[in-house]
Amino acid sequence: DIIDLAVTLSEDRSRSDLDNIHQLGEGWVGEETLGISLYCALKYQNDFSAGIIAAVNHKGDSDSTGAVTGNILGALLGYNAIDDQWKEDLELSDVILEIADDLCHGCQISEYSHYRDEDWEKKYIYMRRPVRQQPFVFFWKENEENGYLSNWYRCKFTVDDFEYLHVEQYMMA
Incomplete structure (x- = not known):
């Protein structure tokens, strides 16, 4: 199973990242993308930049493996662990941060409650944004x-x- 292989390879320091990643595939199908991303996130679980660099430096679907790895490491390490070089000049960063903040703090709107949040409704239900x-x-x-x-x-x-x-x-x- 590709997930077990990703875990095993992430613990093997005798081979290069490129060799290990290519053993998992090229990332053109979902299970390969997940395997490569898990490998990179596990091997570099304390270093966002190293994980991203490993995830995008192979001959396959590197934009997908980089995106999934970034999501895993970002969720694991948090925003402050991401080097500024990845955050500077990021298109729509204000929108991304606003959505992340909204998702983190959540909204109490539910079909089972009477709570209302007009700002949340405008942004996410009616899609009205400035x-x-x-x-x-x-x-x-x-x-x-x-x-x-x-x-x-x-x-x-x-x-x-x-x-x-x-x-x-x-x-x-």
Whole structure:
């Protein structure tokens, strides 16, 4: 079983991470992604950066294994254990932190209670959030020179007399 193999390999210091990761697969299917991510999270359970670096440096689906490893180590170690280099210039970091804070502190809204939280309802039930619009928003920074437009962040632009709200809308047209 791949989970048992990931645990065993995480304890084996005689082989390189790359050899161990490739023994688990390339991460193109869910069980391989989970195996690689568990391996990296177990081997580097006290070092977020080392775990992420191991998770993304192989020939497979490294963005998926990096994302899952980051989620595991982030949940295990907490926000303060994540080096600033991973948090600086992170697109939508304010939204990510707000959602994480809301999930951490929870909401008492339930179909079985009479508790109401209007802010929570606006944000998560009715999806009404204040939208900050920039004329152009780049992938890494809002004002980066020679950057790439973000396909998620709302930034209106016009092509052939049609106004698009964001790059993804343009790409899907």
